[in-house]
Amino acid sequence: MISLRVAAALAVIATAPVEAQLAVTLPTEKLLLVPLPVTGGADSALSVRAMDVARERLSKLVASKVIVIPKPKICEALSASGFTCDGLMDDQQARQLARFLQVDAYDVGTLSRDGSALAARIRLLDIGGSGFAYAFTVRDGNPGGAEALGEAIAQRLVTVIRAGERARECEQRRQRGDFPRALESARKALEIEPSLPAAHLCTATVYEAQRQPPDSIIAAARRALAGDSLNARALETIARQYQVKGDTTEAFRMFERLVEADPGNKSVGLGLAAQYQQRRDFQGAERVLRRLVERFPGDAQVSDRLYQVCLEGGRWRCVLEFVALRVQRDSALLGDTATLKVAIGAAQQAPDTQALDRYTVAALRRYPNDPSFLKARVAALDWTGRPDSAVAVIRRLMALRPGDVAAALSAAKIIIEHAAYDTAGAGKDSVELRRRRAELADRIEAARPFLAAGRASPDTAIRLNAAVLMLTAGSKLAQAQAYDRAYPWLDSLLTLVEPRTPADTTGPRHQIRVNASFWYGIASIVSSGVPYRQMAQSKSCGEAKAFSDRLKRTRAALELGRRVHEATVIQMLAAAKQYEAAMTSVRQAFKCTNF
Numbered sequence: 001m002i003s004l005r006v007a008a009a010l011a012v013i014a015t016a017p018v019e020a021q022l023a024v025t026l027p028t029e030k031l032l033l034v035p036l037p038v039t040g041g042a043d044s045a046l047s048v049r050a051m052d053v054a055r056e057r058l059s060k061l062v063a064s065k066v067i068v069i070p071k072p073k074i075c076e077a078l079s080a081s082g083f084t085c086d087g088l089m090d091d092q093q094a095r096q097l098a099r100f101l102q103v104d105a106y107d108v109g110t111l112s113r114d115g116s117a118l119a120a121r122i123r124l125l126d127i128g129g130s131g132f133a134y135a136f137t138v139r140d141g142n143p144g145g146a147e148a149l150g151e152a153i154a155q156r157l158v159t160v161i162r163a164g165e166r167a168r169e170c171e172q173r174r175q176r177g178d179f180p181r182a183l184e185s186a187r188k189a190l191e192i193e194p195s196l197p198a199a200h201l202c203t204a205t206v207y208e209a210q211r212q213p214p215d216s217i218i219a220a221a222r223r224a225l226a227g228d229s230l231n232a233r234a235l236e237t238i239a240r241q242y243q244v245k246g247d248t249t250e251a252f253r254m255f256e257r258l259v260e261a262d263p264g265n266k267s268v269g270l271g272l273a274a275q276y277q278q279r280r281d282f283q284g285a286e287r288v289l290r291r292l293v294e295r296f297p298g299d300a301q302v303s304d305r306l307y308q309v310c311l312e313g314g315r316w317r318c319v320l321e322f323v324a325l326r327v328q329r330d331s332a333l334l335g336d337t338a339t340l341k342v343a344i345g346a347a348q349q350a351p352d353t354q355a356l357d358r359y360t361v362a363a364l365r366r367y368p369n370d371p372s373f374l375k376a377r378v379a380a381l382d383w384t385g386r387p388d389s390a391v392a393v394i395r396r397l398m399a400l401r402p403g404d405v406a407a408a409l410s411a412a413k414i415i416i417e418h419a420a421y422d423t424a425g426a427g428k429d430s431v432e433l434r435r436r437r438a439e440l441a442d443r444i445e446a447a448r449p450f451l452a453a454g455r456a457s458p459d460t461a462i463r464l465n466a467a468v469l470m471l472t473a474g475s476k477l478a479q480a481q482a483y484d485r486a487y488p489w490l491d492s493l494l495t496l497v498e499p500r501t502p503a504d505t506t507g508p509r510h511q512i513r514v515n516a517s518f519w520y521g522i523a524s525i526v527s528s529g530v531p532y533r534q535m536a537q538s539k540s541c542g543e544a545k546a547f548s549d550r551l552k553r554t555r556a557a558l559e560l561g562r563r564v565h566e567a568t569v570i571q572m573l574a575a576a577k578q579y580e581a582a583m584t585s586v587r588q589a590f591k592c593t594n595f
Helices: 002-023 044-061 071-080 091-101 146-175 179-192 197-209 214-227 232-245 248-261 266-278 282-295 300-313 316-329 331-335 337-349 353-366 371-383 387-400 405-418 430-445 448-455 460-479 483-496 507-526 529-538 541-563 566-590
Strands: 030-032 105-114 117-126 134-140
Touching: 030 091, 044 105, 044 117, 044 146, 071 091, 091 105, 117 146, 134 146, 146 179, 146 197, 179 197, 197 214, 197 232, 214 232, 232 248, 248 266, 248 282, 266 282, 266 300, 282 300, 300 316, 316 331, 316 337, 331 337, 331 353, 337 353, 337 371, 353 371, 371 387, 371 405, 387 405, 405 430, 405 448, 405 460, 430 460, 430 483, 448 460, 460 483, 460 507, 483 507, 507 541, 507 566, 529 541, 529 566, 541 566
Parallel strands: 030 105
Antiparallel strands: 105 117, 117 134
């Protein structure tokens, strides 16, 4: 019996080392450390060396907890893709390498130098449930060497990896429904690394499973952002919980932060843009989609969605931008009427004179007799200060459509609005000023034929537009002191807008009548000298009566226009009174009985 017991004991002792060896768990999490892009005077060789040191040191410190991808394997993968072993990679290249090597976490960030001090801003990205997601800064200023910085990075990563192990434990227990022990594991992780996102997010997930209030879940997820402000999972959790609360404004704000944090997630960006579009917040939709365009510059789905949003939302400069890009890729689109109409319409709405000029030239080159393109070309020429060319195009349009009153009025408008009394350089030279007034009057006179159709139109709105243009012409001439040329415009205008009934004392026609009366009264009084002398020389009672009627109409007009500028009206009325007194003598001298 004793021998059997001894044999059994020896057997146990003999097998103990083997069982102990079998009980050792080999690490499965893989971590990739790549050199960081450099800023602030640091060089790439320093970054490569610092991360080599960190990689080698870390693989020894946490050999039982994580597999740190060795440099030879990294170089092998890079060489297979045509890259150099010691080159620096941007975020996208680092992500592609991480995917290729099938790791659970990898680093991005920057390395900078400030004098003799070095600083590494590192962000670990978790793509395999490692629990290592974290952002931190390591500084080494004494003396700022690559070896010292690499050692500091390795030591910092040890803490993150140890805490990440507890965070994974929390997730495993949560998945089994063991919520109390899951929260205990999260607590232990946070004792090691208080801001570890994975631990806070595991806590938030447990709260969600326990159906705790959204505010509790949001608070836990926000604590995760303290360890990584761009953590996509934390941002998504917060956004979803705000949706549960019904706070769509805050939810959308967090989803936008998610798009910024995870630019490679196209579906999230497109979904958020669609939500903005449904709410008719086209500015928000455009903002999100522009970020996606930057991330996916050749993606037709993203660019087409942005184009649709800009069209639907009236984001005209955005529309012009995309039309220009499409035309740049395919110049044949300049012959497509749909593309041209969109571009011209957007340019008019923006407004963008250069774009309007470009696309209307292209449109008329291919469709020279299209009325809509001719009208658009008129607008382009008008905006760019080429009134004569604009009127010439209108004449072409009217030849195609003789009864187009709107086109005729647009010609009159362009002529009148572009006519200017330029006194620069004339000084007090009365002869030169008189010549320039005559030029102004002649330019404005060219609009009269185009106004005829508008004045005779049965449409009151068209007649009103014609009246406004006539008022502009007459007042512009009066202000230039071309009173004799202003008088006929204002005289015919008052006939056009004379009251229909005694009660016609309100509305736009009356307002035009008031202003026209003011300018008519001034132009009539100031320009009365010549017709008065002609009447006096004629000794004709007919002409005397005509002048007397003119004075009566002038007085009535001045009284109506008094509200425009009373002091001027008072002065004009005093002059009218002198003419009226003179007409009493004329009537007696001519022995007139007709007035």
